[in-house]
Amino acid sequence: MPGLHIAPSTLDLSGLELSLATRKDRAFRLRDAIGKLSRPSRAADGSLAFDGYSYVLVDCPPSLNLLTVNAMAASDAVLVPLQCEFFALEGLSQLLKTVEQVKMSLNPSLTIHGIVLTMYDARNNLSDQVVADVRQFMGKKVFETVIPRNVRVSEAPSYGKPVLLYDLKCVGSQAYLKLASEIVQRERALAAA
Ligand SMILES: Nc1ncnc2c1ncn2[C@@H]1O[C@H](COP(=O)(O)OP(=O)(O)OP(=O)(O)O)[C@@H](O)[C@H]1O
Ligand SMILES: [Mg+2]
Numbered sequence: 558m559p560g561l562h563i564a565p566s567t568l569d570l571s572g573l574e575l576s577l578a579t580r581k582d583r584a585f586r587l588r589d590a591i592g593k594l595s596r597p598s599r600a601a602d603g604s605l606a607f608d609g610y611s612y613v614l615v616d617c618p619p620s621l622n623l624l625t626v627n628a629m630a631a632s633d634a635v636l637v638p639l640q641c642e643f644f645a646l647e648g649l650s651q652l653l654k655t656v657e658q659v660k661m662s663l664n665p666s667l668t669i670h671g672i673v674l675t676m677y678d679a680r681n682n683l684s685d686q687v688v689a690d691v692r693q694f695m696g697k698k699v700f701e702t703v704i705p706r707n708v709r710v711s712e713a714p715s716y717g718k719p720v721l722l723y724d725l726k727c728v729g730s731q732a733y734l735k736l737a738s739e740i741v742q743r744e745r746a747l748a749a750a
Contacts, residue, residue, distance in 0.1 A: 588631035634670035641684040675704040702736040
């Protein structure tokens with residue numbers, strides 16, 4: 558995909574904890590690597606050889622370990638996908654505590670960009686209850702857009718495609734497009750403030 562670069566994880570990363578344990582910069586390895594990456598650089602003739610990335614998204618495991626800490630130390634903001642399931646709020650409060658800790662100790666500029674409700678199922682009363690609870694608890698931090706449970710989203714990977722290329726018209730793709738524009742709008746508002 559033009560404009561999209563992916564650095565996939567490998568099983569080797571599971572050994573990170575051990576191999577970095579005694580290093581002073583263990584929490585900042587990703588930040589330092591990304592810092593070099595995303596800076597624009599000039600070719601010998603003065604032209605811009607690489608104009609940097611608009612966004613660097615770091616996909617995290619659902620647990621708190623050195624990988625997650627590296628991600629948070631390297632980031633401007635955290636985007637939290639939250640499934641519309643019964644235990645959603647439980648994990649969320651733990652995550653918020655962690656973000657606060659990282660903010661105090663490693664990355665003062667870290668913010669919560671927003672919470673994305675996903676896997677919403679209109680046939681399921683519980684989904685509506687979770688949406689209402691999360692909105693009440695987190696207020697404006699919750700994006701308006703809710704990503705529905707949509708089989709096209711789960712099919713896309715087996716075709717090796719992002720869902721937007723697999724089926725642009727499906728409700729899942731449309732929701733993700735709406736989310737993207739909401740994210741950009743939110744950033745513009747923040748930058749203007
Ligand atoms: N909106 C959706 N509708 C239907 N299926 C979905 C949707 N979003 C994700 N899925 C499917 O649910 C599964 C888990 O999704 P995904 O890997 O994004 O979750 P995750 O929370 O990142 O998981 P992990 O914790 O393992 O990283 C995948 O099979 C994916 O295709
Ligand atoms: Mg995942």
